Amino acid sequence: MYLFNNSDDPPTAVEATIEPVTASDLKKLTKKDFVFNWKDFAATELWKLRIADSGIILGVMSLTYYPLEYRIEINLITSRSDNVGPNKQYDRIAGCLIAWACRLAVKLYGNLACVSLKPKTRLVRHYQEKYGMLDGGQQLYVDGRPLYNLIQTYIDHEP
Amino acid sequence: MNLDAVAPQDVVDGFMLPAQMSSEQKRQADQQLALIRQKRIAEMSDQEKLYGQLLQLKIHIEDYIKEEVFDPKKGFSYFLKSYIELQHKKKNEVASELNIHKTKLSQLLSGNRAPSDDIFIRLEFHSNQFITARDWFRLSVKQQEYTIMTNTSLRNEEKQHLKGHLQLEF
Numbered sequence: 001m002y003l004f005n006n007s008d009d010p011p012t013a014v015e016a017t018i019e020p021v022t023a024s025d026l027k028k029l030t031k032k033d034f035v036f037n038w039k040d041f042a043a044t045e046l047w048k049l050r051i052a053d054s055g056i057i058l059g060v061m062s063l064t065y066y067p068l069e070y071r072i073e074i075n076l077i078t079s080r081s082d083n084v085g086p087n088k089q090y091d092r093i094a095g096c097l098i099a100w101a102c103r104l105a106v107k108l109y110g111n112l113a114c115v116s117l118k119p120k121t122r123l124v125r126h127y128q129e130k131y132g133m134l135d136g137g138q139q140l141y142v143d144g145r146p147l148y149n150l151i152q153t154y155i156d157h158e159p
Numbered sequence: 160m161n162l163d164a165v166a167p168q169d170v171v172d173g174f175m176l177p178a179q180m181s182s183e184q185k186r187q188a189d190q191q192l193a194l195i196r197q198k199r200i201a202e203m204s205d206q207e208k209l210y211g212q213l214l215q216l217k218i219h220i221e222d223y224i225k226e227e228v229f230d231p232k233k234g235f236s237y238f239l240k241s242y243i244e245l246q247h248k249k250k251n252e253v254a255s256e257l258n259i260h261k262t263k264l265s266q267l268l269s270g271n272r273a274p275s276d277d278i279f280i281r282l283e284f285h286s287n288q289f290i291t292a293r294d295w296f297r298l299s300v301k302q303q304e305y306t307i308m309t310n311t312s313l314r315n316e317e318k319q320h321l322k323g324h325l326q327l328e329f
Contacts, residue, residue: 035174066189069193071196074175076175079173088173095172106211107218111203119176121178122167123170126171130171131171136191136196137191137192138184139189139191145207145210151214
């Protein structure tokens with residue numbers, strides 16, 4: 001799994017790692033750095049993304065499991081507030097985290113796996129275009145081939 | 160930080176920002192999705208099912224290899240059995256496809272025979288290179304490592320063969 005470091009010209013691939021958020025991590029996830037108050041999501045399953053050889057957290061994700069529906073819902077993903085916009089240093093952060101949720105879903109539910117999200121209306125079309133999300137009425141979801149494609153593109157693919 | 164001022168295409172590269180929904184709206188949204196999914200699952204082709212199940216097995220193998228601990232119930236044969244079961248084929252049929260004798264496959268499945276390099280490679284090609292020979296090999300090595308460190312009778316027997324050893328005082 002890799003991110004693109006845009007501070008290099010041309011951008012270079014850097015290895016990334018996704019791990020569970022620990023209690024000590026949670027203290028570091030300030031609203032200033034990660035836009036939201038992550039302590040409010042402490043009851044959900046939290047994952048962090050970092051560069052493999054660095055302890056600095058670049059992205060965080062909150063998940064809720066719905067085993068009866070073979071589904072994992074992404075409640076929230078944020079990147080560091082200094083890595084936003086056209087001049088951001090790292091690309092692919094949300095893609096890697098979404099694909100990680102897909103991988104978790106396949107590990108648990110196999111061919112029935114589904115990942116869903118309820119994004120802000122103005123972003124819906126962009127999640128569909130960028131990640132192949134499908135229209136699930138009042139939310140977006142991904143399953144089957146589009147879900148497997150996300151794992152292939154963001155987790156298994158090597159640069 | 161005001162993310163509403165950031166272009167949507169830049170937001171989706173680093174964020175999943177949730178819509179404001181009441182509990183009732185969320186419940187309705189989930190109900191609606193459950194109906195859509197029911198239909199999709201019913202229409203899923205056998206190929207799609209097989210692909211999802213193979214991917215699930217591949218992820219289990221990858222994660223198990225990374226784990227520090229060896230589970231005696233999860234040797235090479237455990238995963239080989241899972242691989243064969245999800246294809247809904249008879250053992251004879253799989254043995255024939257791998258071009259090995261059915262007895263050899265039975266021995267591999269019972270754990271009475273250690274797999275050799277040719278088996279790892281044949282399994283990789285049999286899965287259309289979906290599960291690599293490297294992963295099958297690593298599963299086998301994990302088992303070997305456990306055996307080397309825990310087989311007391313073998314360790315005692317081998318110790319008797321030594322005619323000398325390093326004298327280390329620290």
